[in-house]
Amino acid sequence: FARKQTVAPKVLDVNDTVAGMLKILRRLIGEDIDLLWMPGAGLWPVKIDPSQIDQILANLCVNARDAIDGVGKVTIETENMAFDAAYCAVHPGVTLGEYVMLAVSDDGCGMPKEVLDHLFEPFFTTKEVGMGTGLGLATVYGIVKQNEGFISVYSEPERGTTLKIYLPRFAGEVVESIAASALETPKGSGETVLLVEDDGVILNVGQAILEGLGYRVLTAVTPGEALRQAEAHAAEIELLITDVVMPEMNGRDLSKLIRDIKPGLKCLFTSGYTANVIAHRGVLDEGVHFLQKPFSVKDMGFKVREVLESE
Incomplete structure (x- = not known):
């Protein structure tokens, strides 16, 4: 057609x-x-x-x-x-x-x-x-x-x-190949990440990417499940990665509840909406770490390290 x-x-x-x-x-x-x-x-x-x-x-x-x-x-x-x-x-x-x-x-x-x-x-x-x-x-x-x-x-x-x-991209003149820009994707060293995502397919992909990068991954499909995981594993979780828009509760509110369980926990928010749209809706505060879906292994690798190493 x-x-x-x-x-x-x-x-x-x-x-x-x-x-x-x-x-x-x-x-x-x-x-x-x-x-x-x-x-x-x-x-x-x-x-x-x-x-x-x-x-x-x-x-x-x-x-x-x-x-x-x-x-x-x-x-x-x-x-x-x-x-x-x-x-x-x-x-x-x-x-x-x-x-x-x-x-x-x-x-x-x-x-x-x-x-x-x-x-x-x-x-x-x-x-x-x-x-x-x-x-x-x-x-x-x-x-x-x-x-x-x-x-x-x-x-x-x-x-x-x-x-x-x-x-x-129009490649009329010599385009630097992706390979040239392929900085080595930083890997993890066994840190525990809690990944919260209401779409099962994206959850599985995210888990596979993170495990491939050397992280230990706990997963949750709902905010309720995420809270249970956080309570059970509060000691070892070093990073929360959560979708911003979910049915029961948004990612920002979930991160606040999980930080009540584990103060100072690092958070990375993800969404299929763009960062600009999310910011305008007031769903996220200024200065939070954000990764737009769909993300590549490289995006995820760099972003997770950036958040874990941030003050």
Whole structure:
């Protein structure tokens, strides 16, 4: 279905293209919704038809607008991302290489898993008749595939949605390979980590990564289970890694309760939402350690050491 339109790809800076669309996007989403633009620094070039970026942005912003009832916020951000073989092994659908990420987040109604599974199907829509065709995301998917990119979606009912589009870095001039930047990932030396994550798959991946890096891992799927683990193993736990957004209790509140059991415990928060979005919702305080999902072995390795060695 990802039909090919006649396109005129050119090498461009996605930040410039987004900046040029902001006025139109603000008009599209209306005045009750704030549009936040957070461009990443030193963005790599990509080769794509600029009108396709416009189409992606328009579609994603309209979807974000429709998810928000009344007032709300839509955030657009960009960032360079590199995925290595280890990362691709545990994240199906991700291709090895260097990408420019374009993320559009909203703080709207979010989506349950059964909707996420059909998200990119043509004509699949949750909108009422007359409210939209459901072609928007299928169009976005077609454009991204045509440009050899991929998409990841993170959403929870009532918490909002983040759609991340990854477009391959344009490698016209000699690009430093990922190998060159592959600083040795720091390893642990048997420290005990309590990992809290309500998604079973991500929990297993996180546990595998941490154990591979030399940490001892205790896991919990719910905040309640995490508290039981903390009480049973208070003496040896040196680090709490917790998802920020969970059904029973958010990660910040959980970390406070666990710190009552073990004062001064180091904490690392993770989320599929971006750090900017999390900070704006006030779910996390300034200056806390944060790791965005999905994360690579390298991200996790460096971040965990950074937190363990922090004052």
